[in-house]
Amino acid sequence: MVDLVIEGCTVLVHGEDGEIRFVEDAAVVVRDGLVDAVTSAREAADLPAAERLDARGQLAMPGLINCHVHTPMVALRGIAEDLPVEEWFNDWIWPIESNLTDRVVELGAQLACAEMIQGGVTTFADHYFSMDRVAAAVVESGLRANLGWAYFSSQGPEGREQSLDFALRMRGAADGRITTSLAPHAPYTVEDADLEATAELAREHGLLVHIHAAENRAQTDNSLERYGRTPIEVLRRAGLLDVDLLIAHGTGITEKDLPLLQHGTGRIAVASAPRGYLKFAWDSTTPIRGLAAAGIPVGLATDGAASNSTLDVWESMALTALVQKSTEHDPTWLTARQALDHATTQSARAVGLGEQIGALAPGRRADLILVDLTGPHVQPLHDTAAALVHSARSSDVRTTVVDGRILMKDRRLLTLNVPTIVAELTAELPALTERRHGRRIQEYEG
Numbered sequence: 001m002v003d004l005v006i007e008g009c010t011v012l013v014h015g016e017d018g019e020i021r022f023v024e025d026a027a028v029v030v031r032d033g034l035v036d037a038v039t040s041a042r043e044a045a046d047l048p049a050a051e052r053l054d055a056r057g058q059l060a061m062p063g064l065i066n067c068h069v070h071t072p073m074v075a076l077r078g079i080a081e082d083l084p085v086e087e088w089f090n091d092w093i094w095p096i097e098s099n100l101t102d103r104v105v106e107l108g109a110q111l112a113c114a115e116m117i118q119g120g121v122t123t124f125a126d127h128y129f130s131m132d133r134v135a136a137a138v139v140e141s142g143l144r145a146n147l148g149w150a151y152f153s154s155q156g157p158e159g160r161e162q163s164l165d166f167a168l169r170m171r172g173a174a175d176g177r178i179t180t181s182l183a184p185h186a187p188y189t190v191e192d193a194d195l196e197a198t199a200e201l202a203r204e205h206g207l208l209v210h211i212h213a214a215e216n217r218a219q220t221d222n223s224l225e226r227y228g229r230t231p232i233e234v235l236r237r238a239g240l241l242d243v244d245l246l247i248a249h250g251t252g253i254t255e256k257d258l259p260l261l262q263h264g265t266g267r268i269a270v271a272s273a274p275r276g277y278l279k280f281a282w283d284s285t286t287p288i289r290g291l292a293a294a295g296i297p298v299g300l301a302t303d304g305a306a307s308n309s310t311l312d313v314w315e316s317m318a319l320t321a322l323v324q325k326s327t328e329h330d331p332t333w334l335t336a337r338q339a340l341d342h343a344t345t346q347s348a349r350a351v352g353l354g355e356q357i358g359a360l361a362p363g364r365r366a367d368l369i370l371v372d373l374t375g376p377h378v379q380p381l382h383d384t385a386a387a388l389v390h391s392a393r394s395s396d397v398r399t400t401v402v403d404g405r406i407l408m409k410d411r412r413l414l415t416l417n418v419p420t421i422v423a424e425l426t427a428e429l430p431a432l433t434e435r436r437h438g439r440r441i442q443e444y445e446g
């Protein structure tokens with residue numbers, strides 16, 4: 001007896017060479033939280049199962065992965081719009097974040113998890129404060145996550161120690177759904193000595209390091225002016241390119257940085273969240289073509305909702321395809337299949353789970369979504385890959401499954417109650433958004 005059979009659907013699978021293929025009239029068999037088989041609907045028809053889902057007209061694919069997010073920042077969605085990044089940080093975000101409470105962090109993380117489950121996200125990599133509260137939201141929601149407790153050098157050694165303590169204490173929690181990372185904020189807020197110590201700890205404990213770096217061109221220019229080195233060169237000198245490293249954004253990565261990333265001995269990846277770059281009117285985006293040539297995977301992300309407005313990774317997938325075409329002046333670059341590769345295989349590698357998730361294949365975790373392909377905005381279906389990337393929307397995700405457990409069924413959330421979360425969070429907002437005290441947790445100079 002298997003746990004779950006999803007039958008009658010099209011299934012997105014990866015061939016031996018990693019090529020994305022679509023199997024029609026298929027079934028996904030789930031046992032003990034794992035994909036047991038991807039087979040034909042006919043083969044699965046008589047299989048004894050605890051639960052069956054009729055998925056005719058739908059497509060099963062690996063759940064989306066949000067490779068860089070600050071989930072509790074949904075509490076600040078829309079609070080500081082149409083601003084340059086300096087004012088956004090210094091006048092709004094960092095003053096408000098000095099008011100954060102554990103309760104706000106937990107409610108924000110719960111709301112973010114609800115939004116992501118509805119948008120077809122099954123795993124997220126979070127980088128924030130009070131991460132025990134985010135971990136609690138992961139347990140409650142049923143999602144998978146890589147969690148890192150953020151720190152600045154201005155906190156003294158305690159910041160780094162807290163990040164390490166959390167990473168060691170919580171890895172493997174939530175029945176293994178929680179993995180952890182060390183989370184220095186960025187090279188411009190964490191000093192070289194702290195970055196070096198972080199690399200040492202990552203090596204000693206086998207931990208991923210998740211950091212913002214070369215977020216935009218201005219940061220790279222400022223770093224060159226101040227230290228004579230790009231942010232990527234700063235990471236290299238600290239030893240961070242020789243440990244497993246997840247770099248958020250990297251839109252300021254230069255041509256000369258690419259060989260450094262290529263020759264780093266760690267598993268290095270970049271997370272790209274293009275909506276925020278467009279909103280901040282940055283003059284570059286993540287250089288995916290150069291990174292691909294250097295063998296660096298690029299995962300999809302949203303960043304926090306305070307800058308990105310949504311945690312919609314589906315939208316990040318479509319925007320990545322469009323922005324890359326526009327930036328490279330090349331309509332043949334970043335095809336729909338490439339975009340799906342970023343959304344699946346490359347995102348899984350970026351969060352350090354390249355062997356566990358990112359594909360529907362026997363032995364992988366059963367993290368999958370069912371997407372309705374019958375809508376008028378998707379039909380007729382000449383090219384399933386193009387339909388997914390450019391026609392379908394996150395709201396077409398009907399069902400979300402993590403570790404074989406159904407978290408959303410036919411658009412109904414099964415683990416979280418949004419009206420209750422929103423009501424409680426709304427009551428906390430006046431105290432959260434108070435800025436007259438003049439405090440801020442950091443200074444943005446980039």
Ligand SMILES: [Zn+2]
Pocket residue numbers: 068069070212248303304
């Ligand atoms: Zn970020």
